[in-house]
Amino acid sequence: QQQVKQSPQSLIVQKGGISIINCAYENTAFDYFPWYQQFPGKGPALLIAIRPDVSEKKEGRFTISFNKSAKQFSLHIMDSQPGDSATYFCAATTDNYGQNFVFGPGTRLSVLP
Amino acid sequence: EPEVTQTPSHQVTQMGQEVILRCVPISNHLYFYWYRQILGQKVEFLVSFYNNEISEKSEIFDDQFSVERPDGSNFTLKIRSTKLEDSAMYFCASSEVRTGGGQYFGPGTRLLVL
Numbered sequence: 001q002q003q004v005k006q007s008p009q010s011l012i013v014q015k016g017g018i019s020i021i022n023c024a025y026e027n028t029a030f031d032y033f034p035w036y037q038q039f040p041g042k043g044p045a046l047l048i049a050i051r052p053d054v055s056e057k058k059e060g061r062f063t064i065s066f067n068k069s070a071k072q073f074s075l076h077i078m079d080s081q082p083g084d085s086a087t088y089f090c091a092a093t094t095d096n097y098g099q100n101f102v103f104g105p106g107t108r109l110s111v112l113p
Numbered sequence: 114e115p116e117v118t119q120t121p122s123h124q125v126t127q128m129g130q131e132v133i134l135r136c137v138p139i140s141n142h143l144y145f146y147w148y149r150q151i152l153g154q155k156v157e158f159l160v161s162f163y164n165n166e167i168s169e170k171s172e173i174f175d176d177q178f179s180v181e182r183p184d185g186s187n188f189t190l191k192i193r194s195t196k197l198e199d200s201a202m203y204f205c206a207s208s209e210v211r212t213g214g215g216q217y218f219g220p221g222t223r224l225l226v227l
Contacts, residue, residue: 034215036156043117043204043218044156089156100169101146101216103156 004092006104019077021107023090030092035075038087080111115139117219125225134190134222136205145188146206195226
């Protein structure tokens with residue numbers, strides 16, 4: 001119930017292409033879904049986040065699509081750039097005391113020049 | 114831009130030794146967290162801390178672990194008697210609000226237990 005599944009495990013995209021990473025969850029109590037970007041040797045950095053009351057959120061080239069009924073959400077990176085090459089983690093948490101984030105296993109994205 | 118800082122960046126220790134990992138959260142944040150990431154694996158929650166007490170902890174956070182906020186700025190994770198399997202990257206994070214806002218992660222401390 002506490003798991004967040006993420007796919008694909010790795011992704012290779014050409015420069016300018018669209019990168020799509022998918023996540024799915026079971027716990028319907030989750031109500032906050034952030035995406036984190038992690039470069040090698042660095043800590044995860046908050047990229048974009050969504051709440052289940054909206055179906056889509058866009059910030060620059062990054063868009064989260066959220067399907068509450070399917071319990072799925074995805075990250076779309078438009079016009080992918082080599083600088084986007086990193087590991088991406090989706091996460092989920094509940095609006096309760098403590099805010100334990102459950103992370104997905106990560107997707108290693110490589111954007112080819 | 115304010116950021117979470119962590120020291121040391123790397124720590125090598127012998128099995129059975131105590132280690133203290135230090136973090137300085139973002140100054141106006143009230144909620145603090147420790148996570149670990151074993152090499153190549155996902156980030157795992159260890160503990161959250163608010164109002165000078167633990168608010169939630171995972172199964173990983175057993176009696177060997179403790180956290181403390183010894184002063185107004187530092188937040189520490191102590192591992193009393195390190196084991197080989199404690200080797201990992203340890204991330205501190207902080208957030209301004211309990212929910213609805215992102216957690217901001219530090220750069221991590223790479224702990225190697227020999």
